[in-house]
Amino acid sequence: MADAQASARAASGTVAAPTVRRVRRGETWRRLARNELTVAGAIILAVVMVVAIFAPYLSPHDPLGMNASQLLQPPSREHLMGTDELGRDVLSRVIWGARISLYVGVISVTMAVVVGVTLGLLAGYHGGLIDDAINRVLDVVFAFPTILLALGILAMLGSSLTNTMIAIGVVYTPVYARLARGTTLAIKQREFVEAAVVSGARSFRIIIRHILPNVMAPLIIQTSLSLSLAILAEASLSFLGLGTQPPDPSWGTMVSTGQALVELSPWPVVFPGLAIVLAVLAFNLIGDGLRDALDPRLRS
């Protein structure tokens, strides 16, 4: 009831709404800060982001620089993670790989969020034919295993970083559309939306001002989990030779090229793989923490 009153006040534009939101936001932050695993995830992610942003300054060697006299060297002072089959410094490549992984993850998930949420809001708010049409398309996309669909798209478009982002963006779009549609269907029945409709507000304004803010909580949780999946997908596609192309230092490509010689020298495979695990784990930990903090069913 209190929730409905707060929402109604928010709809009518009184000053109470920002206060309510601020209190809730503070509560959410406190819940997140109390969760040790989420804090661990945030620290790992912060490290990965710093490494990605400052790669040119942190990388001890040129990630593409080959050295025929230093092939498949084990870790040493000069090369902390050893060297690969072309004598390139594995640490430098892992550092630059963070940039590619985060870049592909963020861009592709942003694409999926923008397209998916727009479709979901339209379908949920308008219903009828628009809803039916969008739902049928989503059903079809859901019928494909994600990696298979991404493979199919890349097989046709050709392998490149941009096409990898498009493929990953397309496969994760339906998740956001379903999420936004479901939440919109529930929200549009609420009194504050009906009040806005009766007061003559236009559909666009109602969707942006009243529905979208209420879709945000599940979206934030899903985005964190999708980022982990997108990083895994990029690594998998690059591993198969269809994502980031050599010599660019993608973690997946590094595992792929090092794999043939893994028995001779495991380092070019071990470290990029650990980097993937850490980055994906960070997003999963944060996603779990966000779900616990934002999901009202778990609050009780």
Added chain:
Amino acid sequence: MTRYLIRRTLQVVPVLFGVSVAVFLMLRLIPGDVVDAILGSEGTASTERLAQLRAMFGLDRPLYEQYLTWVGGVVTGNLGNSIRTSRPILPDILARLPVTFELTALAMLLSLAAAFALVMVSAVLRYTRTDAAVRVLGLLGLSIPNFWLAAMMVLGVSMFARGILPTSGYVPFYTDPLGSLRSLLLPSIALAVANMAILMRMTRSSMLEVLRQEYITSARAKGLIERTIVYQHAFRNALIPVVTVAGVQVGYLLGGAIIIERIFALPGIGTLILNAISNRDYPVVQAGVLFVAASFVLVNLIVDVLYAYFDPRIHYG
């Protein structure tokens, strides 16, 4: 039940139609067209040769006509011929089906068994360190890429168990069942880990929800020990939502099998698709993707029907 069965089966028809349209249109994503893409690697071709090839692929006809011809072939079991080998595609897919099927089934069995065992321990000892360790294990399982895990397993076997477990190749089940299981043990573990993590997290939260219900409280009030409550009263009910997730996870396993088959040199459908991609054998890519997607849709149909059959609370009307 019969009405439900018919209705659920009919729901599959538009999805399969949509899948066929999407797969058909996939070839239209190629910059230029399929003939340009194939000949791109073979240098220049005369206009006559280009026209001849376009006619061969039916590209000179209207799009709907091309689709009807193609889908007509698919329905009658003709998935077309490979550009590279000129052989019909369907027999190639069917020959590779047992490998992918066996790998996927084994991975599903392993992940279900491991997930349920861990959830049992986690539920009996919930909110203890053991439970926390199981939860962290679940998160780790979700975060480890299957191809990296596979590479690490190959490395581990080469260091500690050389000759005991094969790290590549496949032995058909009908020639040597035990040898077949041995050849698929490492690949199926690599494929199963993430799936196990997903199923475990799902079963755990379902189990915790069931353990909060009144009939569990009354079982406790009767003096039953926690282990009996978890094993005999909670587990079966906690499994119900997991069944549908397991169905969806078949899709994940089929996708993952493509990568795992490549690493362990298994001659499955995934290897067929990947080889076709690198050979620009587009009709094979198209047929492989269609076959896997259609299988996924049908598996989900079967799971939904089984779910309705086993859960008496589902209304069939």
